[in-house]
Amino acid sequence: MLKKTRVAVFVSGGGSNLEALLQSEVSGGMPFGEIALVVSNTQGAYALERANNHGVEGVCIPSRGNSGFEEELQALLMARHIDIIVLAGFLAILSADFVGKWPERIINIHPSLIPSFCGKGFYGLKVHEAALERGVTLTGATVHLVNEIPDGGRILLQKAVEIRPDDTAKTLQQRVMEQAEWVLLPQATAQLCQELSEKLSEGV
Structure with a gap:
């Protein structure tokens, strides 16, 4: 039997993508992985309550004003024997030094079809506002590996979502989450868990 991959999910806010991951695990959608840890960089994030609700x-x-933030993160991850990191609405930028310790072990969900509306400054509602301002008719979400360039890692999965004439940034954000993010992130996490479980079982 393959060793289960231990997953840490990083969040900053409500944790709707985290909830999609937790529900996927409960329903058997992550047979080679287990969510072992949830880390928030903001006090009082509802995502931590979601984690507690799932045990x-x-x-x-x-992270704000904390010069030892990444050192504390790394120590916690090592103590919990984490294999993979999933960024699920995590708004802190990880340094190249931190990312370099986790080659092809960190994935992120971005609310656009990369390379559109991505990179420095594009996060949250800002992405959807930019899409509406530009007048595009399709947007979506992308799951990608994380490297030292914001939104610059290899793309794993993408899904398109239609933009409607009456959309606001908030209605578009909600539909992209429902139709793309909550579908893609569990899929990509499950795939990466399986790949890593197979490597670990082979002693790679």
Whole structure:
């Protein structure tokens, strides 16, 4: 039997993508992985309550004004024997040094079809506002590996979502989450868990 991959999910806010991951695990959609840890960089994030509701350890390590933030993160991940990191609405930028310790072990969900509306400054509602301002008719979401360039890692999965004439940034954000993000992130996480489980079982 393959060793299960231990997953840490990083969040900053409500954790709707985290909930999609947790529900996927409960329903058997992640047979080679287990969500072992949820980390928030903001105090009082509802995502930590979601973790608690599923019996998953939730830890807050504030990033604002914390010069030792990444060192604390790394120590926690090592102590919990984490294999993979999933960024699920995580708004802190991880340094190249931190990312370099986790080659092809960190994935992120971005609310556009990369390379459109991505990179530095594009996050949350700003992405959807930019799409509406540009007048595109299709947007979507992308799951990609994380490297030292914001939204620059290899693309794993994408899904398109139609933009409607009466959309606002908030209605578009909700539909992209429902139709793309909550579908893609569990799929990509499950795939990466399986790949890593097979490598670990072979001693790679």
